[in-house]
Amino acid sequence: MVAMIADVRPPSFDQLRLQCDAGIAAVTLARPQRLNALSPALLHELIAAAQWLAAQPELRIVRLGGDGRAFCAGFDLDAMQGSRATLDRGTTDLGRRMAQAWLAIPAVTIALVQGHCVGGGVVLAAACDLRLAAADARFSIPEMALGIPLGWGGVPMLVRLVGPARALELILDCTPFDAAQALAWGMVNRVVPAADLQDEGRAWAERLAALPLHALRVTKRRVADAAEALCPTAGSEVDADALLAAYRDPETAAVQRRYLQQRGRG
Numbered sequence: 001m002v003a004m005i006a007d008v009r010p011p012s013f014d015q016l017r018l019q020c021d022a023g024i025a026a027v028t029l030a031r032p033q034r035l036n037a038l039s040p041a042l043l044h045e046l047i048a049a050a051q052w053l054a055a056q057p058e059l060r061i062v063r064l065g066g067d068g069r070a071f072c073a074g075f076d077l078d079a080m081q082g083s084r085a086t087l088d089r090g091t092t093d094l095g096r097r098m099a100q101a102w103l104a105i106p107a108v109t110i111a112l113v114q115g116h117c118v119g120g121g122v123v124l125a126a127a128c129d130l131r132l133a134a135a136d137a138r139f140s141i142p143e144m145a146l147g148i149p150l151g152w153g154g155v156p157m158l159v160r161l162v163g164p165a166r167a168l169e170l171i172l173d174c175t176p177f178d179a180a181q182a183l184a185w186g187m188v189n190r191v192v193p194a195a196d197l198q199d200e201g202r203a204w205a206e207r208l209a210a211l212p213l214h215a216l217r218v219t220k221r222r223v224a225d226a227a228e229a230l231c232p233t234a235g236s237e238v239d240a241d242a243l244l245a246a247y248r249d250p251e252t253a254a255v256q257r258r259y260l261q262q263r264g265r266g
Contacts, residue, residue: 025063032070144172
């Protein structure tokens, strides 16, 4: 019998939901009207949620998903419009801090990916231990089309999953790919029909939660340590400087304006 997390009430958030029951937590990005795009406020909440989850000694599994028709549309570009002059390193480092906070959760984390999974959303999914994708999931890494490098420690995490040559191709070409291709490349662990994603994710979480807590956490830590030794995310703080320089670059600004205009948002 899996122990309950006793006498602990999860914190409340504005842009995500957090629930806990019987050693399993469910975190849901809750900006469906924005396809769960990662605003600075949501990034702060993801950091706070991860820190709270990391402090729960009996927590075994965390499911992470997105409300509505998308997992996550990446960083909310609208949050950057009109703020370039005041943009600081703290803001450009938020995504890395978020990813590191999720990597540091001792419980096993499972990303449930449906619909769009874009840019920073790919980094968030990669920061989880396991990834279950709906057949309708569509992945893309459009940062280079926006004139910016892939930041947030995303490069080493992507290299871990698909290897350096494939990672470089995906980052440079910005070509979208589907769930079947993500499975073939090792970016996701399993693909299920879209209608079954939540049930399959819940069942997988319950199977893993039935394992002994000590063995579960030790195994996760050993695999995470091995991955970090092979391709470290340590030192990814430099990504914030690269992003800040890109956002202040006139050529990048022009590229982003064209990108948004082509999508009817300029």
